[in-house]
Amino acid sequence: MRVITYGTFDLFHEGHRRLLERAKALGDYLIVGVTTDNYDSSRGKLNVSQSLMERVRNVTDCGLVDEVVIEEYEGQKIHDIQRLGVDIFAIGSDWAGRFDYLRDYCQVVYLDRTKGVSSTLLRQENQGILSIGVAGSGRIAARFVAEARYVSGVSVEAVWSRTPEHAAEFASRFELERSCASYDELLTRVRAVYIAGPHGTHYDLVARALAAGVHVLCEKPLTLSAAQATELYAQAEEAGLVLVEAVKTAFSPGFQHLIAIARSGSIGDIRSVDATFTKLIRGGRETEAPDGGSLSELASYPLLAAVKILGTGFTQVRTRSYRPAGSEVELFSQVDLDYPNAVAIARTGIGVKSEGHLVISGTEGYIYVPAPWWLTEYFEARFEDPSRNRKYFYKFEGDGLRYELADFAALIRDGRTASFKYPPQESIAIAGILETARASAEIFGAAAGQGSLDG
CATH class of the missing domain: 3.40.50.620 (HUPs)
Structure with missing residues (x-):
C-alpha cells in the first residue's frame, strides 16, 4: 500500500x-x-x-x-x-x-493529533517552537486555534476557561494536549498565552500572565482605560516580555500597504479620516453592561485607522451615542477626533447597520476602501483627474488572526518587545479615546436622560 x-x-x-x-x-x-x-x-x-x-x-x-x-x-x-x-x-x-x-x-x-507531545518536549527538541495556551473557549478562541495551523513555529497546547466543562470540550474538539483546571496552571504549561475572554477580564489576566513570565497576545480592547494599558505595557517592558493587542487589521498586508500609501503624500496632506464598522448583534455579553456596547466591541478598528494615519496628537474627543429604552448599552456611536490640521470620524454600531467603508481625504485626492475595509483586500486612490486613479489588490487570508499571531511569534523569536505595525503608544492612545468616549458620550434616543455610558 x-x-x-x-x-x-x-x-x-x-x-x-x-x-x-x-x-x-x-x-x-x-x-x-x-x-x-x-x-x-x-x-x-x-x-x-x-x-x-x-x-x-x-x-x-x-x-x-x-x-x-x-x-x-x-x-x-x-x-x-x-x-x-x-x-x-x-x-x-x-x-x-x-x-x-x-x-x-x-x-x-x-x-488524530498526537497527544502527549508536551510543550516542554517541543522546546527541548527545537527552541523555535512557541507553545501557546488559550484563555477562553468561545467563538474567537476557536477561530484562533484554527488560524494557528497556518503559522509556522507555533503550537497551541492547552486551554483554560472559567467554565471547566467548556474547556474540556474545547480541548477535545481541537485535540489540544490538555484543558487546565485553573488559569495559573495554564501559565505554567506554556511560553505564551492568547487571551480571548470578556473585555472586563483582560487587565487581570494580562497582568497575571506577565507576572508569571509568559508572553501575551490579548484580544481587543486590551483595556478600557489608558492608565491600565500604560501599566501593562510598562510591566511587559520591565520583564522583557512581548505584549500585543490583537487588532488583526493592524497586522494584515493590505492595511499595512494602505497606511504606507496614505502617508506617502500621494493624495497630498490628509485632512480627514472617516471610518465605519457595524454589525448587528441581538444578544450576549456585547449587549450587556458594564463592558458591552458598540464602542467597546468595535471602535478599536476605526480608531486604529485614525491613529495610524493622523497620529496620536488629537486635541479633542467628542462622542454621540444612541441607546434605546430597555438597552443596557449604546448601540450606535460616532466619535469625532479633532487634530490641529485634520479631523477623524469613527462610527460603530451593534444595533444599527451602515455602510462599512473607510475614506481618507487629502488635498490632492482621496483613498476609498469599501466594506469590509478592516479586512483590507482592495482599495482605490482617486483624483480630480481620473487618469491618475489607481486600484490596489492584496490578499487577506482566512479570519486574519494568523497575521497578528505571526507578528507576535516573530517578536518573541527575534527578541523584540514591540512591533512597528501596532506599537504600545498607539494601543494606549486608543484605550484613552475609548475611555473618554464611553465616559462622556452625549446620549440620544429613548435613554437620553440616563447620563453617560458608565451610568
Missing part, C-alpha cells in the same frame, strides 16, 4: 515525527510532499523560517520516508496521487473534511 502525506515541516519536531510514523504504519511505502515557499505563501502559511532544502532534509533525515516530492501548486495532490499510484492519502485531523474531495482518487485518512 502506497501512502502519501503533505506538509511544510518547518522546524521539524517530535509531533512531525509521530505523524509520519502513523502515516507509515498505514502502508509499506511512504511518500511525503514538502511545500515550496511560494506555495506556502499562496495558501496563507506564515513565518516559515527554514528554506525548502532544509525542510526536505528534515523529512529525509527522519528515516521514515521512502520518497519525497515537492508540492508547488493548488491541485497538485490529485496529480500526485494518480501519477504515483497512491492508495491512501493521510493528513492530520486538524484538516478534517478539507480533503474529502480526494476520496474519488484514493482512501483518505485523517490522523
